[in-house]
Amino acid sequence: xxxxxxxxxxALVAISCGILGCFLVLRKMSLIGDAIxxxxxxxxxxxxxxSGSRDSLAMLLGASVVGLITVFLIQxxxxxxxxxxxxxxxxxxxxxxxxxxxxxxxxxQVDLDLDCVLFGEIAYVHWNTIDVLGIDYIPKAVWILGFTxxxxxxxxxxxxxxxxxxxxxxxxxxxxxIPVALFHYLLMGLxxxxxxxxxxxxxxILVVGMLIxxxxxxxxxxxxxxxxxxxxxxxxITCAVLGYYSAAWLDASxxxxxxxxxxxxxxxxxxxxxxHGMLARLIKQRKLAVLHxxxx
Amino acid sequence: MLLWSWxxxxxxxxxxxxxxxxxxxxxxxxIGSFAYLRKQSLVGDTLAHAALPGICIAFMLTGxxxxxxxxxxxxxxxxxxxxxxxxxxxxxxxxxxxxxGIVLSVFFxxxxxxxxxxxxxxxxxxxxxxxxxxxxxxSMIQSDVYTMIGVSAVIILACSFLFKExxxxxxxxxxxxxxxxPIGLLEQMLMxxxxxxxxxxxxxxxxxxxxxxxxTxAVSARYWTDRLGLMVSLSGIxxxxxxxxxxxxxTTTSNLPTGPLSVLAATTVFVFSxxxxxxxxxxxxxxxxxxxxxxxxxxxxSRMSERGTRLRKEASL
Numbered sequence: 001x002x003x004x005x006x007x008x009x010x011a012l013v014a015i016s017c018g019i020l021g022c023f024l025v026l027r028k029m030s031l032i033g034d035a036i037x038x039x040x041x042x043x044x045x046x047x048x049x050x051s052g053s054r055d056s057l058a059m060l061l062g063a064s065v066v067g068l069i070t071v072f073l074i075q076x077x078x079x080x081x082x083x084x085x086x087x088x089x090x091x092x093x094x095x096x097x098x099x100x101x102x103x104x105x106x107x108x109q110v111d112l113d114l115d116c117v118l119f120g121e122i123a124y125v126h127w128n129t130i131d132v133l134g135i136d137y138i139p140k141a142v143w144i145l146g147f148t149x150x151x152x153x154x155x156x157x158x159x160x161x162x163x164x165x166x167x168x169x170x171x172x173x174x175x176x177x178i179p180v181a182l183f184h185y186l187l188m189g190l191x192x193x194x195x196x197x198x199x200x201x202x203x204x205i206l207v208v209g210m211l212i213x214x215x216x217x218x219x220x221x222x223x224x225x226x227x228x229x230x231x232x233x234x235x236x237i238t239c240a241v242l243g244y245y246s247a248a249w250l251d252a253s254x255x256x257x258x259x260x261x262x263x264x265x266x267x268x269x270x271x272x273x274x275x276h277g278m279l280a281r282l283i284k285q286r287k288l289a290v291l292h293x294x295x296x
Numbered sequence: 297m298l299l300w301s302w303x304x305x306x307x308x309x310x311x312x313x314x315x316x317x318x319x320x321x322x323x324x325x326x327i328g329s330f331a332y333l334r335k336q337s338l339v340g341d342t343l344a345h346a347a348l349p350g351i352c353i354a355f356m357l358t359g360x361x362x363x364x365x366x367x368x369x370x371x372x373x374x375x376x377x378x379x380x381x382x383x384x385x386x387x388x389x390x391x392x393x394x395x396x397g398i399v400l401s402v403f404f405x406x407x408x409x410x411x412x413x414x415x416x417x418x419x420x421x422x423x424x425x426x427x428x429x430x431x432x433x434x435s436m437i438q439s440d441v442y443t444m445i446g447v448s449a450v451i452i453l454a455c456s457f458l459f460k461e462x463x464x465x466x467x468x469x470x471x472x473x474x475x476x477x478p479i480g481l482l483e484q485m486l487m488x489x490x491x492x493x494x495x496x497x498x499x500x501x502x503x504x505x506x507x508x509x510x511x512t513x514a515v516s517a518r519y520w521t522d523r524l525g526l527m528v529s530l531s532g533i534x535x536x537x538x539x540x541x542x543x544x545x546x547t548t549t550s551n552l553p554t555g556p557l558s559v560l561a562a563t564t565v566f567v568f569s570x571x572x573x574x575x576x577x578x579x580x581x582x583x584x585x586x587x588x589x590x591x592x593x594x595x596x597x598s599r600m601s602e603r604g605t606r607l608r609k610e611a612s613l
Contacts, residue, residue, distance in 0.1 A: 025390075030397040031338060038504065081576065085393075086337040086515050093508030094563040097556035100505075104552055206408075209401030216394050253412040259405030266398060270388060278387050 005139050007244050010258060012145035013198040013210055014236025016152050020191050021215030022229050026167040031085065032071065033211045035092035036188065037195045037204045039070040041099030044196065049106060060144070060196050067192020068185060070095060141201050148197040152190055159183065164225055202255040209259035210236060217266045220273045235265055310547050316441045317539035317558060320500055321509060323448040324493040325535025326455055328510035329517060329528045330486055333466040337514075338396060339378070341507035343370075343494045345400045346377035348407030348503060352414060363443055367495050374491040377403055404503075436500065444496055451489050455528070462486065463524050501555030509535060512562040519573035538562035 024033050040063040047062025070091055077087035156163060165173040166183050174180050191211070198207045218231035243258030250257070271278050324340075331337055350373025354365045377399050384395040455462065464472040465482050473479045490510070497506035517531035542558025571578050 025394050028391050028393055030394040034341075034397055034400070077570075080570070080578075082515055082518075083332065083335055083337065085335065086332055086511050089337050089341060089507050089511035090515055090563070090566060093505055093512065093559055094566075096504055097508070097559035097563070100556040101552060101560065104556075206401065206405060208397060209405055212394055212397040213401060216390050216398055219390065219394075220388060247409075250409070250413070251416050252409040256405045256408030256412065259401055260409055263398070263402030263405065266402070270384065276388055281387070 003244070005142065006254065007241055009139065009141050009145060009201050010240030010244060010254070011237045012142065012149055013194075013202055013207075014214065014240045015233050016145065016149045016194045017198065017207065017210040018214050018218075018232035018236040019152055019156060019229055020187070020194055021211040022218065022225065022232050023163060023167050023187055024191065024211060025215045025219055026225075027170075030212045030216075031088055032074065032188070033191055033195075034208045035074065035088045036067045036070055036192050037199070037207045037211075038092045039095035039099075040064075040066055040192055040195050040199070041204065042066060042095055042102055044199070045099055045102040045106075049102075060148075060193055063196035064189055064192040066095065067195065068189055070192075071185065071188045144197045145201075148194055151193065155186065155190060159186075163187070167225070202258065206255045206259050209262055210239070213259065213262040213266050214239065217262070217269045220269045220276045223275070235262070239265065310543075312438055312441045313436050313547070313554070314540060314543045316436045316444050317500060317543045317554065318536045319441075319444045319448040319539075320493075320497055321513070321535030321537070321539030321558065321562075322532045323451045323535075324497055324506075324509040325513040325517070325531040325533070326451065326528055327486070327489050327493045328514040328535070329524075329531040330455075330462055330466050331490060331510060332514040332518065333524075334486075337511045338507065340490055340494055340510035342377055342381070342396050342400045343374045343491055344498060344503045344506045345407070346373050346403040347491070347495060347498060349373055349403055349410055351498075352407055352410035356410065356414060363440060363499070367492070370495040370498075371488070371491050373403065374487070374494070378487060440499070447492055447496060451492065454485070454489070458482070458485070459525070459528075466524070501558060505555050505559045508559040508562060509538075512559070512566050513538065516562070516566040516569040519569040519576045534562065534565050538565060 021033070024030050043063035043066030044059050046066075047059045050062075051058040073091045074087050077090065078084055082090070162173070162178050162183055165176065165178060166180055170180050173183075194211075195204070195207050198210070202210065214235040215228070215232045217235050218228045221231055222228050239258050239262040243261045244254055246252075246261065247254040247257035269277065272280075274280055328337075328340065331339060347370035350369035350371070351366045352369075353373075354369030355361065358365055380399050381392070381395045384390055384398065385392050390398075461472070461477055461482055464475070464477065465479065465486070469479055472482075493510065494506050497509050501509060513531045513534035514527075516534050517527045520530055521527050538558050538561040541561040542554050542556075545561075546552045546554040546557050569577065572580075574580055
């Protein structure tokens with residue numbers, strides 16, 4: 001049963017990250033995901049200090065708000081003339097530093113382990129169960145992640161067309177009368193929520209890996225957004241399963257192994273993808289060269 | 297107050313840490329301003345995360361904790377990371393930001409796997425390796441500071457001798473290539489310096505926050521000036537000040553880590569620059585807008601009154 005719950009948690013992280021990651025990769029905002037995943041730390045700590053417990057709904061809310069503040073600050077600095085990546089760097093490091101200082105200041109009251117925040121403790125999820133509707137054997141992390149996945153399904157399902165246009169051509173979306181800024185912040189809110197929901201199980205830094213790597217791998221395999229999302233989710237789940245078993249085999253960090261497997265899958269797609277892989281490109285070039293020499 | 301801070305400073309251990317953090321801020325400020333102008337601010341972040349597997353492998357191969365070996369490991373890993381980023385962006389349709397995210401997270405994932413391997417196996421003297429994640433300036437000792445003095449001297453000398461070349465490279469690499477400068481070599485050199493600054497910084501402020509020392513002082517300095525020489529010096533000074541303030545606060549209060557405090561000091565300098573810098577700052581912009589509004593209003597008023605007199609003249613005719 002332990003195996004099942006750990007893999008289920010990993011798979012739920014993979015599903016929520018896989019869906020959102022596609023939009024981040026397409027909108028060239030991968031590093032904003034990185035920034036959010038770091039800067040939710042003060043939100044988590046403050047929510048913890050106010051609510052006094054690891055009550056996860058308060059944390060979800062607090063951290064999502066900080067995630068949105070991060071995006072807002074990054075945009076303000078960008079508009080005032082700071083380069084995009086520099087403004088991301090300034091904002092997330094500052095907020096992360098605030099988080100670390102808050103944790104150290106309240107080390108006695110805050111029962112938050114910094115290592116746990118960074119790397120997650122997916123191996124222990126099944127110990128932390130919660131009684132919901134009389135069912136007491138499902139881990140808390142699974143409930144929270146399940147809730148997050150449901151919210152993502154509802155929001156993306158309802159506004160799929162709008163998100164699609166915003167991802168590919170924001171100018172056209174604006175011309176069509178779609179509130180681009182609203183959808184931007186909606187997406188960012190979902191990303192913050194996912195980050196917080198996953199941070200306990202896979203850690204702040206590896207969330208970025210699950211957000212970007214499967215989506216980028218899927219991006220190399222298809223030309224259609226819907227197919228890309230499906231591929232990205234499937235690749236993410238594969239990473240969760242393979243990552244768990246290889247971590248058990250090597251006696252290593254599960255979250256670290258999940259991202260390592262994701263990296264390996266990315267390398268495979270990068271070389272062997274039928275449409276965008278290096279090999280396919282080489283073959284195409286060779287054929288073109290042969291054709292060219294025949295014609296001339 | 298002065299007496300009290302003097303008594304803190306009289307402790308030789310604190311003096312070493314203070315000097316170390318100051319030098320660290322100085323050199324990462326200098327290197328960071330070139331990285332900022334070359335639009336590569338987050339490369340420092342990627343390098344810091346990518347250094348982790350390098351450091352772990354260096355430790356696993358030798359079994360000793362020594363700064364030069366970690367340099368070597370981190371340098372190899374950093375070169376591999378930048379190489380992977382350029383391969384991914386060149387040979388596929390994945391953009392630079394996603395490539396950076398992929399390399400950063402996958403390298404870091406591998407690093408964590410290796411770190412857990414080290415912790416689970418019988419490497420014995422592994423305590424302190426995890427200090428690299430958040431850094432521990434308090435563990436800096438005399439020999440570390442000597443290394444840092446040497447490293448920062450090399451970086452400062454190289455940047456002042458090659459200032460013209462680096463300037464050209466930052467603003468117009470194509471032109472520099474046209475003039476026959478060895479662009480590849482110079483780029484590799486800046487990369488090398490960045491890796492060195494990052495590796496030294498990891499020890500003091502940790503993997504996650506070392507990027508801030510490269511980015512934040514440079515961005516703050518950019519607010520104050522349009523001249524590269526001034527910007528580089530200002531950025532170095534801002535970095536050094538942040539290091540000093542961070543160390544002072546963390547030594548005088550209990551259980552506050554130096555790294556995050558230095559970063560927060562740098563951020564304070566940044567916010568101050570955003571608000572009060574001449575010409576680019578928020579206050580300067582507001583004042584300029586008010587002045588412009590006033591001149592426009594005055595011009596309009598004078599035009600109106602001119603028109604009034606003209607009308608009156610015509611009417612009197």
